[in-house]
Amino acid sequence: MSLTPEDVSRIALLSRIELSPAEREATREQLNGILGFIEQLQAVDTAGIEPMAHAVDVVQRLRPDVVTETDRRAEFQAVAPETEAGLYLVPKVIE
Amino acid sequence: MSQWEVVIGLETHAQLQTKSKIFSGSSIAFGAEPNLQANAVDIALPGVLPVLNREAVVCAIKFGLAIGASIAPRSVFARKNYFYPDLPKGYQISQFEIPVVQGGGLAIRVPQGDFLRGVGEQEKFVHLTRAHLEEDAGKSLHEDFHGRTGIDLNRAGTPLLEIVTEPDMRSSAEAVAYARALHALVQWIGICDGNMQEGSFRCDANVSVRPFGQKEFGTRREIKNLNSFRFMQQAIDYEVHWQINEIEEGRAIRQATVLFDPDTGETRAMRSKEDAHDYRYFPDPDLLPLEIDAAWIAEVKAGMPELPQAMQARFQADYGLSAYDAAIVTASRGMADYFVTAVAAAGTANAKTIANWIMGELAARLNRNDTSIEDSPIGATQLAGLVMRIADNTISNNIAKKVFEALWNGEGQSADEIIEKQGLKQITDTGAIDSIIAEVLAANPKSVEEYRAGKEKAFNALVGQAMKATKGKANPQQVNELLKKKLGG
Numbered sequence A: 001m002s003l004t005p006e007d008v009s010r011i012a013l014l015s016r017i018e019l020s021p022a023e024r025e026a027t028r029e030q031l032n033g034i035l036g037f038i039e040q041l042q043a044v045d046t047a048g049i050e051p052m053a054h055a056v057d058v059v060q061r062l063r064p065d066v067v068t069e070t071d072r073r074a075e076f077q078a079v080a081p082e083t084e085a086g087l088y089l090v091p092k093v094i095e
Numbered sequence B: 001m002s003q004w005e006v007v008i009g010l011e012t013h014a015q016l017q018t019k020s021k022i023f024s025g026s027s028i029a030f031g032a033e034p035n036l037q038a039n040a041v042d043i044a045l046p047g048v049l050p051v052l053n054r055e056a057v058v059c060a061i062k063f064g065l066a067i068g069a070s071i072a073p074r075s076v077f078a079r080k081n082y083f084y085p086d087l088p089k090g091y092q093i094s095q096f097e098i099p100v101v102q103g104g105g106l107a108i109r110v111p112q113g114d115f116l117r118g119v120g121e122q123e124k125f126v127h128l129t130r131a132h133l134e135e136d137a138g139k140s141l142h143e144d145f146h147g148r149t150g151i152d153l154n155r156a157g158t159p160l161l162e163i164v165t166e167p168d169m170r171s172s173a174e175a176v177a178y179a180r181a182l183h184a185l186v187q188w189i190g191i192c193d194g195n196m197q198e199g200s201f202r203c204d205a206n207v208s209v210r211p212f213g214q215k216e217f218g219t220r221r222e223i224k225n226l227n228s229f230r231f232m233q234q235a236i237d238y239e240v241h242w243q244i245n246e247i248e249e250g251r252a253i254r255q256a257t258v259l260f261d262p263d264t265g266e267t268r269a270m271r272s273k274e275d276a277h278d279y280r281y282f283p284d285p286d287l288l289p290l291e292i293d294a295a296w297i298a299e300v301k302a303g304m305p306e307l308p309q310a311m312q313a314r315f316q317a318d319y320g321l322s323a324y325d326a327a328i329v330t331a332s333r334g335m336a337d338y339f340v341t342a343v344a345a346a347g348t349a350n351a352k353t354i355a356n357w358i359m360g361e362l363a364a365r366l367n368r369n370d371t372s373i374e375d376s377p378i379g380a381t382q383l384a385g386l387v388m389r390i391a392d393n394t395i396s397n398n399i400a401k402k403v404f405e406a407l408w409n410g411e412g413q414s415a416d417e418i419i420e421k422q423g424l425k426q427i428t429d430t431g432a433i434d435s436i437i438a439e440v441l442a443a444n445p446k447s448v449e450e451y452r453a454g455k456e457k458a459f460n461a462l463v464g465q466a467m468k469a470t471k472g473k474a475n476p477q478q479v480n481e482l483l484k485k486k487l488g489g
Helices: A005-014 A021-042 A073-078 B054-066 B172-188 B229-248 B294-302 B308-319 B323-329 B333-346 B348-368 B380-391 B397-408 B415-421 B430-443 B445-452 B456-469 B476-488
Strands: A087-091 B004-015 B077-081 B091-095 B105-112 B120-135 B139-145 B148-152 B159-165 B201-211 B221-226 B256-261 B266-272
Touching (some): A005 A021, A087 B139, B004 B172, B004 B229, B054 B120, B054 B294, B105 B172, B172 B201, B172 B229, B172 B308, B221 B229, B221 B266, B229 B256, B229 B266, B308 B323, B308 B333, B308 B348, B323 B348, B333 B380, B348 B380, B380 B397, B380 B415, B430 B456, B445 B456, B445 B476
Antiparallel strands (some): A087 B148, B004 B201, B105 B120, B120 B159, B139 B148, B256 B266
């Protein structure tokens, strides 16, 4: 499988990354290289092997349902670009 | 319109009744000031890690058990990637390929014909595809912040169970019946408070139409965020009408997400499929597979309340209730608790009478005053006390209504107290009734003459007089018998 420049543009759009034509070409080559590795992996016979969802074969640890966090809004908002009335402000979103 | 078949599937987001968020220790209490309940994990600061809330998993297990689904021994959390300011990580943690709850279904009762007059109901089974755990996003406030949007992340990370049906429903009435049954069930098993105004229970409806007999589904449009049953009905009805009209005028339906506007009663496309999201799901490397073993499922099962359907069967078998009555008294957890408490107090012999009072007098009163049964001024044991006095002939049904009224108005703590205080005890003493009848006969010679001349009506008038003389406290049957004996003699 090989990506076209249009494929790369679409991935960039979905990722909200702006690419110059030169960057797009460089990215395309890198991604195709990665897909090459994946093709090698896919060539391995995995019949009868249970797929893993994680590289480490352990299970999820669970947390008791307890409220442990306290209000740290002032600290968090001190590093936010813009806030008002306790809200984080962002450029207008229109649906 | 009749050649079109309607096909509906529902996706419901039920907010789980935990104390803390699904992946962090922030509170999920409703109504806090903006961002006071949004910690480092919820606002996605770099380097933080999600840790799964055990109770959220317990809720999912309860739900799976309640709908007869299979509970995945191993399920996987995935990232659903999209950009929106109220989703600070740039992805929502959800489940994709292996959800925690798989299959199962819900039996529903669909009103038929003129349902306002309660003409009838039909049973139907709605199959569920899956239910999976996921986190909620934050809230965007589009009010005026100098042309900016305000973001409140208190809701971000709130645990949700997304419950997805098969496209099994064939009318808006069926969709609403399913949504109501699901709404009652999640509250019954205590996993969701069902508060639709606060967004704890919200539905999306996938709607399509096809000619009857066609195998393939038509193209569907998804109506988002239906937060009341009435709107659900209106929105689906409008959408179905719209789709049929489009097709009949030669326009193809394009897959889209639509919103319902309650003011106009119309649905309107939000974003079309062309720029639809490519969510690029993949397993979240921050979370390991969730394992649920049989012992855990058994432990959860042991702590679950009896389910409505099992209760209905029991009430029919043990108390002789009809299927309809059993369904009504188990329509909600509050209703069932009330009924069970009342029957425990009054004895199983009175179960049927109690059901009648709950469905009749009490339901009417609660409705009129827009009060829930949980807040009923007449408690279950008070109603039981009233029914017991009817059963032992202390009061007649008519007087019982008076006592009910007095209880409702708080004129006494118990039926016994009101009967005593207001002197409502039924007169069963034959001697006392005899002397009253004698007075009535003496005072109404004309009626007596008419009765003797063969006028049945005159007899009823005399009974009425006698009842009036006792202020309704005499046993009407007894009055009848004694009067007949006197006149016959």
